[in-house]
Amino acid sequence: MIYKDFRDFLKKLEEEGQLLNIDQEVMPEPDIASAASAMSNLGDQTPALMFNNINGYEQAKVAMNVMGSWPNHAIMMGMPKNTPIKEQFFEFAKRYDQFPGAVERVDTAPFHEVELTEDINLFEILPLFRLNQGDGGFYLDKAAVISRDVEDPENFNKQNVGIYRMEVKGKDRLGIQPVPQHDIAIHLRQAEERGENLPVAIALGNEPAIVTAAATPLLYDQSEYEMAAALQGAPYKVVKAKDSNLDLPWGAEVILEGEINAGEREIEGPFGEFTGHYSGGRKMPIIKINRVYHRKNPIFEHLYIGMPWTETDYMIGITTSVPMYQQLKEAYPNEIVAVNAMYTHGLVAIISTKKRYGGFAKAVGMRALTTPHGLGYCKLIILVDEDVDPFNLPRVMWALSTKMHPQHDAIVIPDLSVMPLDPGSEPTGITSKMILDATTPVAPETRGHYTQPLDAPLAVEKWEKILTELMNKQK
Amino acid sequence: MHTCPRCESKEATVVATSPVEGKWEVYLCPVCIFTWRSSEPETITNPEKYKKAFKIDPADIANATNVPAIPERKR
Ligand SMILES: [Zn+2]
Numbered sequence: 001m002i003y004k005d006f007r008d009f010l011k012k013l014e015e016e017g018q019l020l021n022i023d024q025e026v027m028p029e030p031d032i033a034s035a036a037s038a039m040s041n042l043g044d045q046t047p048a049l050m051f052n053n054i055n056g057y058e059q060a061k062v063a064m065n066v067m068g069s070w071p072n073h074a075i076m077m078g079m080p081k082n083t084p085i086k087e088q089f090f091e092f093a094k095r096y097d098q099f100p101g102a103v104e105r106v107d108t109a110p111f112h113e114v115e116l117t118e119d120i121n122l123f124e125i126l127p128l129f130r131l132n133q134g135d136g137g138f139y140l141d142k143a144a145v146i147s148r149d150v151e152d153p154e155n156f157n158k159q160n161v162g163i164y165r166m167e168v169k170g171k172d173r174l175g176i177q178p179v180p181q182h183d184i185a186i187h188l189r190q191a192e193e194r195g196e197n198l199p200v201a202i203a204l205g206n207e208p209a210i211v212t213a214a215a216t217p218l219l220y221d222q223s224e225y226e227m228a229a230a231l232q233g234a235p236y237k238v239v240k241a242k243d244s245n246l247d248l249p250w251g252a253e254v255i256l257e258g259e260i261n262a263g264e265r266e267i268e269g270p271f272g273e274f275t276g277h278y279s280g281g282r283k284m285p286i287i288k289i290n291r292v293y294h295r296k297n298p299i300f301e302h303l304y305i306g307m308p309w310t311e312t313d314y315m316i317g318i319t320t321s322v323p324m325y326q327q328l329k330e331a332y333p334n335e336i337v338a339v340n341a342m343y344t345h346g347l348v349a350i351i352s353t354k355k356r357y358g359g360f361a362k363a364v365g366m367r368a369l370t371t372p373h374g375l376g377y378c379k380l381i382i383l384v385d386e387d388v389d390p391f392n393l394p395r396v397m398w399a400l401s402t403k404m405h406p407q408h409d410a411i412v413i414p415d416l417s418v419m420p421l422d423p424g425s426e427p428t429g430i431t432s433k434m435i436l437d438a439t440t441p442v443a444p445e446t447r448g449h450y451t452q453p454l455d456a457p458l459a460v461e462k463w464e465k466i467l468t469e470l471m472n473k474q475k
Numbered sequence: 476m477h478t479c480p481r482c483e484s485k486e487a488t489v490v491a492t493s494p495v496e497g498k499w500e501v502y503l504c505p506v507c508i509f510t511w512r513s514s515e516p517e518t519i520t521n522p523e524k525y526k527k528a529f530k531i532d533p534a535d536i537a538n539a540t541n542v543p544a545i546p547e548r549k550r
Contacts, residue, residue, distance in 0.1 A: 027514060028499075028512060028514070029512060029514070029515045029516070029519070030515075030516065055493075055495075055498055055499075055514065056493030056494065056495050056498030056499050056514070057493070057494055057495065058494045058495060121490070121491065123490050123491035123501055124491055124494075128501075129512075130511075130512075130515070130519070133518065133519065133526070134526065134528075134529045136481070136507070136508060136509055136510070137503075137508060137509060137510035138510055167508070168510065169503075169508050169510075170490070170503065171490055175508070177542070178543060179542075179543075180542075180543045185543050188543070189543070189546050192545060192546050192548075193546050193547070193548060193549040193550070194548075194549065194550055195548050195550075263545050265541040265542075265545065266508065267507060267508055267531075267536050267539055268508070270529065281531075281539055282539050282540050282541070282542045283539045283540065283541045283542065284541075284542055285543075
């Protein structure tokens with residue numbers, strides 16, 4: 001699997017029947033966001049959307065929901081589109097273990113086709129539009145933002161590629177939300193301590209490996225480009241920026257080069273977030289854009305974010321689960337089976353684990369709370385046995401129904417940290433957290449009546465295969 | 476100059492006009508940075524119909540917190 005650029009990935013989606021062209025005229029608002037939101041309501045197997053005829057524009061094309069379903073996520077991974085989530089999870093974990101992959105440096109890229117350094121007007125270059133009714137403006141929310149460590153600028157590994165929400169605040173101005181926990185906030189603090197602007201580059205319309213790597217919580221000195229290479233199983237191509245030493249993803253549709261103005265903050269938002277609530281009304285840094293390159297007739301990729309599930313949840317579901325899985329395995333390599341931290345970016349996480357002895361599963365839950373991602377998320381951890389697929393929610397509910405005894409298995413830990421976008425946190429950034437142990441008690445915990453678990457009829461697996469084949473023939 | 480539906484300043488300016496002539500304009504308010512397109516529904520474009528909970532009083536803007544905080548200059 002390797003998609004050389006955004007268009008290559010779109011082509012593959014189309015071949016697989018996972019891209020729907022909308023050729024009828026649509027209004028920029030409210031049609032495009034409404035359609036993307038509607039698509040999310042129609043299930044977890046939905047196609048990407050390509051809007052080819054937008055009122056008021058001559059050539060504009062807008063792509064939405066590009067990774068907004070499990071088939072599209074599987075195709076991103078180069079797997080058959082009907083691959084079950086759990087298999088996608090284990091394949092992702094395998095490739096994550098191949099980190100770091102190689103980076104290939106080249107001199108030119110398709111986005112060099114058109115270059116602008118004067119009279120930049122983002123409203124003319126991109127068919128921008130509003131997503132949610134309360135949004136304060138038109139946003140970029142699936143763009144990769146690239147920045148370097150100011151104290152150690154030659155260190156490739158400390159270069160960051162991240163996805164941050166950006167409000168278009170003028171013809172050549174963007175607002176950006178660098179949450180203090182994010183790597184770019186470290187770069188910005190370094191620059192501002194020196195009173196210097198921070199050079200940044202913004203890549204829009206990317207092939208999916210860098211988007212996925214940028215959405216994966218990596219350590220500070222782990223390169224997203226090397227992770228993208230590991231994920232795609234081939235060297236990752238980058239090109240130098242012209243106004244800085246930043247590296248740019250070769251396959252992007254549009255690149256914006258600019259800098260975050262040191263010491264400047266300006267009112268931002270609100271913006272409908274992945275929590276299903278708006279956030280905003282705070283003052284945030286400003287990016288001044290100095291240079292733009294793009295392919296001729298660039299495709300503008302955007303992402304509808306709102307009441308879950310939306311594309312965001314498919315995009316970050318597995319990328320959130322796998323690092324937590326690996327970190328838990330470092331502590332308990334023989335016990336941890338799988339982690340599903342896909343709910344609201346891991347505010348709820350389900351862990352499947354073996355038990356060494358009574359009380360063990362609760363300790364796994366507490367370890368999850370102290371992983372890097374757990375510090376800001378994991379408000380609720382559910383633990384299930386090794387034979388319960390944490391991606392199969394009816395089974396998880398079954399485990400909660402039958403294995404959990406509230407007096408023994410429901411634990412609340414008061415006043416822990418959570419990311420400030422959690423609308424329930426009080427004060428902002430502080431919440432109690434809960435562990436629900438839905439594993440079967442083992443000695444020396446002997447409570448309950450669990451000695452006669454139900455076994456399936458003998459030939460179930462064989463019949464699953466037979467029936468699947470018969471059903472496929474009927475189609 | 477146009478009236479901002481959100482903060483009702485009268486200072487909003489045109490930042491873009493539709494490439495196909497006469498379809499719409501995009502305005503930007505320099506006070507609260509609200510951005511809107513003339514072709515949007517009235518609940519967005521009309522100051523009287525803009526959702527009350529999302530209105531902004533320009534006087535409050537100065538009190539908004541900085542995210543992230545601006546660090547002290549070290550050199
Ligand atoms: Zn305003």
